[in-house]
Amino acid sequence: MNVPFDLAAYMRTVGQNARGAARVMAVADTAAKDRALLAAAAAIDRDQALLLAANAGDVARARAEGCDAAFIDRLTLTPKSVAAMSEGLRQIARLPDPVGAITDLNYRPTGIQVGRMRVPLGVIGIIYESRPNVTADAAGLCLKSGNATILRGGSEAAQSNQAIGACMLEGLRAAGLPQDAVQVLATTDRAAVGLLITMPEHVDVIVPRGGKSLIARIAAESKVPVIKHLDGNCHVYVDERADPDKAVRIADNAKTRRYGVCGAMETLLVHPAQAEALVRIAAIYREKGVEIRGCEKTRVLVAGARAATEEDWYTEYLAPIVSVRIVDSLDEAIAHIEKYGSHHTDAIVTEDYTRARRFLREVDSASVMVNASTQFADGYEYGLGAEIGISTDKIHARGPVGLEGLTSQKWVVLGNGEVRA
């Protein structure tokens, strides 16, 4: 956008239009929303070449600006990732519509019936970085949950995002839904973010998707509630009474399945009785090139392990590095997780009923697991169908956030002329 224009006025207009569209979306038929999603998916499939061309332009500019390989990787669309986008929208169309669902409608002694109806949040602002597929994913989830969306992607992905946004608009048009229900900002001015997060009159919630520093900055400056995802410093505790085979399998998968995901284990806590299992796990890590940083006791058992520093216990590596600590009891394990963890996802491996029960109750994390890999922490794996993100907050939404997390509940009261005494 080289045309000079009044950014504040533009953002106000975007906000007002979103608010108007949100009112229509809130009462839109399930069938209309699904038609919009399917038509958008069809448009994406049809326009694959066009999307790839727009993306190629973005990628060329990003390369010219010297963006690093990981960044270029996240930015790049392929025929496969474009197909995944349209398939994602079709999946969202197949999910049950959460809006309007009435639950717990019970009679009260006064004669009135009281229940709750699920309703959209209203206008959702999505702020994201290089991945253009967020444009379709996030817009699709917001659309299905009856919300209007304002999307603010990274400037490097501007053309890709506009092209995907055009497909979403085509879907809305085909279904007779308001165009302003999905607005991809027509500016890459960084000041737009500052305006978006300070218009509580037009925006009901902000979902930032991207690096920790982006999210922390938005959370600090926002005047609108933020569904945010910060650290994922996850733990697996191999208890005295763990089945060693399960311990080895889980410690392996939790660390090495994918290193860069927030549900990846970063610290392994091991009871001294499980020294043998630890040696087996360490052998797997060594074979897979995972660097081990251990406490003193660990280093006695695991040859070649570097000494872990205090800083290591706090660190979310998102890399082939693991810190390992021998802890003498469940209490010590829970205390370690409480002190160093980030309340994201933590697991115990044990066959002991009471310790499993205690771990579930006492560990204050968004996901607590018994005998399962921390890498299961994911909306699809949890049965949400899709996720807009993983919340590390406690208020409103915790852990993977799907369609339900984009809604609220209002109270419904059905009476027959009752009045309050």
Next chain:
Amino acid sequence: MNVPFDLAAYMRTVGQNARGAARVMAVADTAAKDRALLAAAAAIDRDQALLLAANAGDVARARAEGCDAAFIDRLTLTPKSVAAMSEGLRQIARLPDPVGAITDLNYRPTGIQVGRMRVPLGVIGIIYESRPNVTADAAGLCLKSGNATILRGGSEAAQSNQAIGACMLEGLRAAGLPQDAVQVLATTDRAAVGLLITMPEHVDVIVPRGGKSLIARIAAESKVPVIKHLDGNCHVYVDERADPDKAVRIADNAKTRRYGVCGAMETLLVHPAQAEALVRIAAIYREKGVEIRGCEKTRVLVAGARAATEEDWYTEYLAPIVSVRIVDSLDEAIAHIEKYGSHHTDAIVTEDYTRARRFLREVDSASVMVNASTQFADGYEYGLGAEIGISTDKIHARGPVGLEGLTSQKWVVLGNGEVRA
């Protein structure tokens, strides 16, 4: 507190102590929490004379400072209101413990079971004005829901609040629970509020109780999520097909049962077909001394009604005043509510199935009602047992907030050694 001291250091200590207590409270037995509530109730009953004496001191000071009658009324404790406080705590003890409840624990295709466990929010800051009973009510609800509380009452109620706080501490002590689970701030310095709402590391949520200006200010300045209650500009729409008797009964009760509550109706919307019902309603209002401010058409039907201004439609009177407008259709009624309302509580009176269904779905308010008085908008009436307040937000909690609103849900995953593919 005339002793000079380091307020920031004091607040940090309070916050840290609350955080420590919250960890213990989160895993406290239901029985221990109930014992604490019952012991606190017993202490309040036993100390009734002491509480009344402390309160008499507060009241005398408030009078000397020239506080108005309504303020003094809210500040004053009586034997009856002290008994209501202890009975309130006993009621909370009888409510089911929300903490630890696991719901929707379902098997996934991978073999893991995924469900959700209800957990406390952590540390809850309560900021309130003159009513000392909030000290017991709010602390009791937070205690039962496994949270630690920091209470910051009005400076005029300082002695009353400290005396009630001492009873709460006695309850915690009797049950072997941490003293810091309920902390009544030992300072009336106004700067304490500013510190309390900007310590997200120690405080998880703020619940302000009091006037709109207090709440708006806290919401604007808080760095911690706020469960807030702003306007209650509530409507009743008497539809073309309303049962006139129900319409009269509801319009009467919704306005006149109590004028000062947030669920009181402020604007009555009437279909022209219900002119007769309006005349009957107006007669009741006149008899009860309720001033009517009407649109032009209303003034033709209701002799002596003043002309309503545009400002009237926006106004939450909380007084014996009502604005009345004739609207030609459900659409017009909904548009009026959308434009002027505050999304608190709105009701339709109708025998028409489709219009009732549309009103429930389309009106975006915390409570939507059919053929019932808006004054039912209350945690007790809705079956929550007790309420810490009524939220006008959409995020996290909407409408009356009880024990459940003071909790969140974490995910629990039960496996048998499963790993993610």
